[in-house]
Amino acid sequence: MTSHAPASLRSVSDIRPLDGVRVISLEHAIAAPFCSRQLADLGAEVIKIERPGTGDFARHYDSRARGLASHFVWTNRGKQSLTLDVKTSEGHEVLLALLGDADVLIQNLSPGASARLGLSFEALHEQFPRLIVCDISGYGNDGPYANKKAYDLLIQSESGLVSQTGTRDTPVKAGVSISDIAAGMYAYSNILAALLKRARSGEGSHIDVSMLEATVEWMGYPLYYALDGAEPPPRAGASHSTIYPYGPFAAGGGQSVMLGLQNEREWGLFCEQVLKQPDLIDDPRFATNAERSRARQALDAVIDEVFSTLSAEEVVARLDQAGIANAHVNEMADVWAHPQLAARGRWCEVDSPVGPLQALLPPGQGPASNTVMGAIPALGEHTREILVSLGHDDATIAAWREKGVV
Helix, strand or coil, X not given: CCCCCCCCCEECCCCCCCCCCEEEEECCCCHHHHHHHHHHHCCCEEEEXXXXXXXXXXXXXXXXXXXXXXXXXXXCCCEXXXXXXXXXXXXXXXXXXXXXXXXXXXXXXXXXHHHHXXXXXXXXXXXXXXXXXXXXXXXXXXXXXXXCCCCHHHHHHHCCHHHHCECCCCECCCCCCHHHHHHHHHHHHHHHHHHHHHHHHCCCCEEEEEHHHHHHHCCHHHHHHCHHHCCCCCCCCCCCCCCCCEEEEECECXXXXXXXXXXXXXXXXXXXXXXXXXXXXXXXXXXXXXXXXXXHHHHHHHHHHHHCCCEHHHHHHHHHHHCCEEEECCCHHHHHCCHHHHHCCCEEEECCCCCCEEEECCCCCCCHHHEECCCCCCCCCCHHHHHHHCCCCHHHHHHHHHHCCC
16 A cells, blocks of 8 residues: 555554555545545545536535535545536546546446446546445446446335334434435445455455445345245334334323333333332233233333323433333434543544534544544635646646636
8 A cells, every 4th residue: 555645544553454545536426425434534545526616416405414415524624625527628637647546436426427438447446446436326237227226215215214214194204314325335345354354365356335235235124024025024113113112102291212121121120110000910902022012002102101190310210220221212413412421531622624523433433632623614615736746737727727627
């Protein structure tokens, strides 16, 4: 691996795992930027190539993060922003020059675009045999859906995920871009594996990650539950489809508590110490999990009668005392103020064009006192610096700006 400029996440005492790794990313929206941000968090130098003038369209989704787009802030810290029209001859030559000193190319362009630009693994491998090429798409590089456009909601639907979320009457999508996240994480882990493989073989690899396959992998439980044409698990809102009681329950004062029972021992403790009704243990309506699940309406009425007289904190205290798993039903403001995240020092600050913003440290990394997070880049912030490093002078750069190359 070649030594490059400092990257996104710098530890005071430790060498970062991906120091010296250079990543070039033709990326937009969520899946590819989320993948490359994970690499940047581990120390890789990530050069994000954006359209001149407009940049990654995720920059304009909203302005909720103090004027910046929430999705963009989340997925783009620690990167360098290079504006470049890779469809022009000049832009293509710059891209090839960058790839000559790169370890990884990530792209999630529209179907077929990378091949038209000469950026397929087959086209690049002969010239750059050590380069790892990672394609992220909706459906993969071949098959009958290869050229079909795909967005997160569409893949949630195509993968069957939407059929498993929501109420019995209404299917709903997940509240976050779960198909994008799944694809980004599988791309990230496969890139790490490809770097290890190259260290032994000296050869680059081709990684083809589809959002559909990434999401279907996460659908393993309902898929096997419905094996051989069996009925799939019923939609149960925020409750569990086959275990009960398991889900949100209302407490006094308009608050809710999430709880979950896993076995008969916990059911006994729940009756004795939480509901204070030990006679329910032997009630034939609730004798097994299957019976309790079938008698949800009756059991829910019993639980509601008890919980309505208690505050959410009193319910949580009883559950904790009994050793029953539980959680608060938090809103976003509650998560920002979560005492566990604060106690573990999981929040830090990242710089941005609008000043410092809070960010969660990458899981497994930290604590905050020992790390410095990379900034969220302004559009084209590093264009001149990168082009100068490739040997281009200011006059050339100015001429290219006039032509819309950068």
